[in-house]
Amino acid sequence: MNATMPSKLERVLRAGHLAVTGECGPPRDCDGELVSKKAGMLKDHVDAVNVTDNQTAVVRQCSLASCIRIKQMGLEPVLQMVTRDRNRIALQSDLLGAASFGINTVLCLTGDHQHFGDHPNAVNVFDLDSTQLIQTVRMMRDDKRLLGGHEMKSPPQYFIGAAANPFGDPFEIRVSRLAKKAAAGVQFIQTQCIYNMEKFKQWMGLVVDRGLHEKVFILAGLTPMKSVGMAKYMKNRVPGMDVPDEIVKRMGGQPKEKQPEEGVKICIEQIQELKEVRGVSGFHIMAIEWEEKLPEIVERAGLYPRPE
Amino acid sequence: MIMAESKPIEEIISEIKDFQRVLVAGCDGCVTVCEAGGLKEVQVLASSLRMHFMQEGRAMTIDEVSLTRQCDKDYLRQIQDRIGDYDAVVSLACGAGVQFMAEMYDERVILPGVDTRFIGVTEERGVWTERCQACGACILASTGGICPIARCSKRMLNGPCGGSEKGKCEVSDEIDCGWQLIYERLKNLGQLDRFERPVDPKDWATSRDGGPRKIVKEVSRQ
Amino acid sequence: MRLNYPSNVKIVKVPCSGRVDVIHLLKAMEQGADGVFVAGCMEGDCHFQSGNLRAKKRVHHVQRILDRVGVGGERVAMYNLSAGMGARFVEIAREMTEKVRQSGPNPIKREQRREWETSAKEVAA
Numbered sequence: 001m002n003a004t005m006p007s008k009l010e011r012v013l014r015a016g017h018l019a020v021t022g023e024c025g026p027p028r029d030c031d032g033e034l035v036s037k038k039a040g041m042l043k044d045h046v047d048a049v050n051v052t053d054n055q056t057a058v059v060r061q062c063s064l065a066s067c068i069r070i071k072q073m074g075l076e077p078v079l080q081m082v083t084r085d086r087n088r089i090a091l092q093s094d095l096l097g098a099a100s101f102g103i104n105t106v107l108c109l110t111g112d113h114q115h116f117g118d119h120p121n122a123v124n125v126f127d128l129d130s131t132q133l134i135q136t137v138r139m140m141r142d143d144k145r146l147l148g149g150h151e152m153k154s155p156p157q158y159f160i161g162a163a164a165n166p167f168g169d170p171f172e173i174r175v176s177r178l179a180k181k182a183a184a185g186v187q188f189i190q191t192q193c194i195y196n197m198e199k200f201k202q203w204m205g206l207v208v209d210r211g212l213h214e215k216v217f218i219l220a221g222l223t224p225m226k227s228v229g230m231a232k233y234m235k236n237r238v239p240g241m242d243v244p245d246e247i248v249k250r251m252g253g254q255p256k257e258k259q260p261e262e263g264v265k266i267c268i269e270q271i272q273e274l275k276e277v278r279g280v281s282g283f284h285i286m287a288i289e290w291e292e293k294l295p296e297i298v299e300r301a302g303l304y305p306r307p308e
Numbered sequence: 309m310i311m312a313e314s315k316p317i318e319e320i321i322s323e324i325k326d327f328q329r330v331l332v333a334g335c336d337g338c339v340t341v342c343e344a345g346g347l348k349e350v351q352v353l354a355s356s357l358r359m360h361f362m363q364e365g366r367a368m369t370i371d372e373v374s375l376t377r378q379c380d381k382d383y384l385r386q387i388q389d390r391i392g393d394y395d396a397v398v399s400l401a402c403g404a405g406v407q408f409m410a411e412m413y414d415e416r417v418i419l420p421g422v423d424t425r426f427i428g429v430t431e432e433r434g435v436w437t438e439r440c441q442a443c444g445a446c447i448l449a450s451t452g453g454i455c456p457i458a459r460c461s462k463r464m465l466n467g468p469c470g471g472s473e474k475g476k477c478e479v480s481d482e483i484d485c486g487w488q489l490i491y492e493r494l495k496n497l498g499q500l501d502r503f504e505r506p507v508d509p510k511d512w513a514t515s516r517d518g519g520p521r522k523i524v525k526e527v528s529r530q
Numbered sequence: 531m532r533l534n535y536p537s538n539v540k541i542v543k544v545p546c547s548g549r550v551d552v553i554h555l556l557k558a559m560e561q562g563a564d565g566v567f568v569a570g571c572m573e574g575d576c577h578f579q580s581g582n583l584r585a586k587k588r589v590h591h592v593q594r595i596l597d598r599v600g601v602g603g604e605r606v607a608m609y610n611l612s613a614g615m616g617a618r619f620v621e622i623a624r625e626m627t628e629k630v631r632q633s634g635p636n637p638i639k640r641e642q643r644r645e646w647e648t649s650a651k652e653v654a655a
Contacts, residue, residue: 084462088509110462110464110469111462112471112478113461113462113471113478113479115479115480116478124462126462126463126464127509127512128509129462129464129465129466129467129469130464130466130469131465131466131506131507132465132466132506132507132508132509135506135508135509136509147509163470164470165470168468168470168471168472168473169472169473169474169475169485169488170472170475170488170491173468173487173488173491173503176500176503176504177466177468179504180466180503180504180505180506181506183504183505183506184466184506192470240470240471240472240473240478317595317598317599318598321599348551348552348553351553352552352553352556352595355553355556355557355560356556356595356598356599357599358560359556359559359560359596359599359600359601359638360599360600360601362560362638362640363599363600363601363637363638363640364600365640
């Protein structure tokens with residue numbers, strides 16, 4: 001568990017392969033077995049597994065704990081870190097702890113406001129934002145020191161990631177923000193899950209125009225729909241999500257028992273279409289509460305086996 | 309100005325119910341501007357309280373006064389001759405004023421009558437919004453005159469976040485996305501280059517996080 | 531017009547209902563009125579633009595205060611009528627008097643209130 005071993009995700013991307021990452025949401029209690037089980041389902045079909053960090057401000061087992069568990073199973077975790085709950089002292093501390101276990105792929109996020117979660121009365125921290133966290137991780141790796149100046153004898157290695165939302169407002173700012181994150185040191189991006197292919201291609205076009213696809217690996221985010229209910233929920237109740245009517249119609253056009261297969265079909269079609277889009281370096285498949293479907297999706301999309 | 313809002317009357321009633329003689333003291337400063345603690349509000353609160361205790365059959369004296377300011381000992385002296393007549397004072401000043409009155413008249417029970425909310429501005433009569441978080445190291449020059457610490461729910465310095473939608477914050481569509489406002493202002497001013505430069509982590513030691521603060525201007529001291 | 535309205539109604543004249551402020555309504559109740567109503571112009575017809583709308587808001591504000599201090603917000607009301615509607619004025623005066631009579635004396639007048647409660651029980655029995 002050498003802390004300077006390069007991230008598997010980084011190796012796959014630099015070798016020119018399309019990368020595949022999955023996601024694992026830890027449970028709301030201390031059941032560690034569940035994390036092992038979910039990760040086990042993804043094991044051979046992804047290059048790395050993201051572990052979310054108190055997503056939507058709902059308390060779950062901390063990302064670092066699950067990342068360690070996953071690492072010890074022989075899988076590569078991606079440590080998601082939000083700046084909402086921890087100050088720069090705690091963030092750097094967690095980063096060092098992660099690196100000590102050989103966890104060296106980090107996704108730097110600001111985090112959903114606590115108003116969405118089950119502890120809306122909590123203080124929020126936001127000592128740093130996602131861009132400043134990227135700067136901090138880069139400093140720890142390249143300058144071998146902490147923000148406060150301390151020089152590290154055994155410095156960590158990190159492959160630095162962040163999120164991007166091609167569907168957010170205002171549209172014209174979205175590419176500027178990516179440029180800013182690239183300037184801060186980000187190396188890979190996972191996007192918000194895509195349903196509106198047109199808008200995504202528009203955004204990728206602007207990204208490619210600025211040459212950002214050569215500075216940053218972009219992984220297109222995808223979430224397979226389980227039902228028409230899920231499609232409607234994501235369309236109407238999740239902030240920043242852009243779900244075109246055609247998708248909802250397609251899902252609704254199937255009888256209930258056929259909807260999951262339709263959702264998987266849509267996901268695979270999206271992957272095939274995105275393979276042709278310039279600047280897309282891989283796929284981040286967030287099969288939330290449907291981890292068992294990921295292997296099938298990866299195989300049917302022609303992304304199996306994963307490179308060594 | 310410092311903006312405050314009246315406390316629910318039930319809370320004030322429960323704090324003063326065991327006293328006999330209460331003075332309601334307003335402030336002609338900030339709380340007058342935000343219509344929470346000026347003379348008008350003192351009169352309304354005092355009348356409401358008197359009626360409450362009258363219908364309860366409690367004989368209670370509730371008197372009214374408003375001071376020029378409560379954050380200044382010279383003005384707090386305006387009540388020094390009469391404060392001894394009361395068991396308790398409900399101060400409608402901001403938190404600073406209530407504390408200063410309590411410091412000066414430390415043997416009297418001084419109670420807050422408003423909830424101090426924020427440093428802000430009057431958007432229109434009856435509507436006040438937050439503008440400043442008193443971080444102690446003003447960055448308005450680099451954000452086109454709009455503060456991301458006060459106006460971004462996540463106080464991001466490299467915003468907006470992914471939750472900004474139609475110019476509104478993910479927390480509520482009544483809150484403008486501070487970063488959208490900054491972007492548009494920088495665009496108007498021809499300063500969009502500022503937008504693309506990552507801003508380094510802030511030194512929060514000058515804000516509340518560094519501990520209670522003090523300013524000393526030697527040339528002004530007597 | 532020489533119409534009769536109940537003698538318990540005391541009139542305070544103001545140039546515009548917008549002149550009536552929260553404190554005036556509270557003071558009337560504090561000084562022992564059992565009810566107060568504000569008669570302003572029809573909405574849209576205020577001679578001074580929107581004085582009657584301000585009055586309406588203030589009446590609602592006072593209603594909420596009176597409910598919370600145990601006096602009763604139903605004792606205060608806003609009515610709209612034009613200067614020529616004499617018969618409507620009488621109607622309002624009677625309606626308000628009746629409403630207030632139902633509510634009994636202002637609770638701050640405890641003696642009166644107790645007497646009223648006792649006689650109300652006797653009538654019921």
